Amino acid sequence: MSTSAPVALAKAATYDPAEILAAVRGCLGHQGGIRAWVKPGQRVLLKPNLLGGFPVERAVTTHPAVIRAVALLVREAGGEPWIGDSPGMGALDKVASRCGLEPVLAETGARLVDFSEAAEYPVPGHRVVPQLTLTRVLREVDVIISLPKLKTHGHLVMTGALKNQYGLIPGSLKSQWHFRLRQPEWMAALILDIDRVARPALAIMDAVVAMEGAGPSAGQPRPVGALLAGACLVSVDVVACQLIGLQPPQVPVLAAAASQQYGTTDPRKIEVLGGDWRSLRVPDFAPVPHLADVQRLVPLPAFVLRWIRRLWTARPRILPHCTQCGICAAGCPVKPTAIHPDRTGGGPQVEDHRCICCYCCHEFCPQHAIELRQSWLARRISLGRLADRATRWLS
Ligand code: SF4
Ligand code: SF4
CATH class of the missing domain: 3.40.50.11440 (LarA, N-terminal domain)
Structure with a gap:
């Protein structure tokens, strides 16, 4: 070690x-x-x-x-x-x-x-x-x-x-x-x-x-x-x-x-x-916007943390400039794949209920054609502010 x-x-x-x-x-x-x-x-x-x-x-x-x-x-x-x-x-x-x-x-x-x-x-x-x-x-x-x-x-x-x-x-x-x-x-x-x-x-x-x-x-x-x-x-x-x-x-x-x-x-x-x-030190270094503050909800039980995280978790979405190279689908660990770049005429390109939010597709896409879109809830309520309130309430 x-x-x-x-x-x-x-x-x-x-x-x-x-x-x-x-x-x-x-x-x-x-x-x-x-x-x-x-x-x-x-x-x-x-x-x-x-x-x-x-x-x-x-x-x-x-x-x-x-x-x-x-x-x-x-x-x-x-x-x-x-x-x-x-x-x-x-x-x-x-x-x-x-x-x-x-x-x-x-x-x-x-x-x-x-x-x-x-x-x-x-x-x-x-x-x-x-x-x-x-x-x-x-x-x-x-x-x-x-x-x-x-x-x-x-x-x-x-x-x-x-x-x-x-x-x-x-x-x-x-x-x-x-x-x-x-x-x-x-x-x-x-x-x-x-x-x-x-x-x-x-x-x-x-x-x-x-x-x-x-x-x-x-x-x-x-x-x-x-x-x-x-x-x-x-x-x-x-x-x-x-x-x-x-x-x-x-x-x-x-x-x-x-x-x-x-x-x-x-x-x-x-x-x-x-x-x-x-x-x-770079004081204004931009963090990953959606996950960092979850860790601060430490006093909450693990299953509550997981539930909150799921509600706030960003989802992958394919952008219009996708070239349909298929790299994201090949790298998706969910089988059959949870992402379908070829579905341009209908049907969800990302099956949210099967996607495990590992973000491999986002990581692998050579075209920057996958964005991690924040959930409806996350766009309205800052998880950081919620974390602060929960911590204050529990302390
Ligand atoms: S890896 Fe990127 S460019 Fe290739 S199919 Fe997936 S989203 Fe489209
Ligand atoms: S985030 Fe992971 S599980 Fe979800 S579509 Fe992308 S590669 Fe598949």
Whole structure:
């Protein structure tokens, strides 16, 4: 499991390769340098966020300049960099190409590995399942370095270091978990179980340009100007969420970590090296608009929370510029699919009674042609105000 450790912070205003390399080197320098984690001859898996084949400037995926810098440092330490992920949509080689990784692979000699082959792993101290099916690559590497992108997330409020490991689940198995674990808190528990198995040595987060609003794929790029690195993924996420104006209890994965006493979620107990994180805070960072405040209704019983959440939950709706590529339907974990982009002449394009609101379709759509439309109730009553009143009433 991740252990408590300091988080190093470095400023980086642009993705200039030299600036990023210096920033990553600076972050790691506070913690003993890359050689503290990588020994000569070790195979080192770099796990960026390669959700899909999105252009770099959309800020959906980890920037290639960050991946390049870490791969070069791994080489410097005598390690062998492997770069791998299981994209939510598309084959890894095509996704890597669209995400600007070809020059990185050529320059660093890193090996691109896909996660399609699976293996079974026991989960020590599990909370969801005693055994998980993850990529076989975990057995073939000596060290894992997670390279997340800081983004908002429709289902889990924020995606960072811990959530990035969801990509260790091979291919369509991810959809099956979405179907089985419909509540954010259940998915959060699974993500912690994945961390118990994978145990990355380090996370280096790309928050140079983050994503705000309708993340993790349809939001807007938002400069934050930071790189964060730390051996405790929980701590890295805690510092990251503070940069974008979230509190740890608002993020289901961090709320789960707090309840399981998994890592340190109290920001006051996390040492930040390399500068004051407050100087990089983006006070008006736009959150995912519809879910964050639900977490504040903590005093209510879980079944009431679920009922309220269902009433307020945003629903996917297909917009007119849909090209009917079918990616959303293919990725929908509900079988038969709950979304029907080809129903242009009648019948619901989204079957609300069957949709589990996992937002995979929204995440996968390459055209930004799916919006998450707030419910009638949510448009009239702010869940945040309701949460405030309920908390006051119950206290
Ligand atoms: S909504 Fe998006 S993913 Fe679905 S068919 Fe239309 S363009 Fe493709
Ligand atoms: S329609 Fe979209 S949000 Fe609903 S279950 Fe399918 S993929 Fe998930």
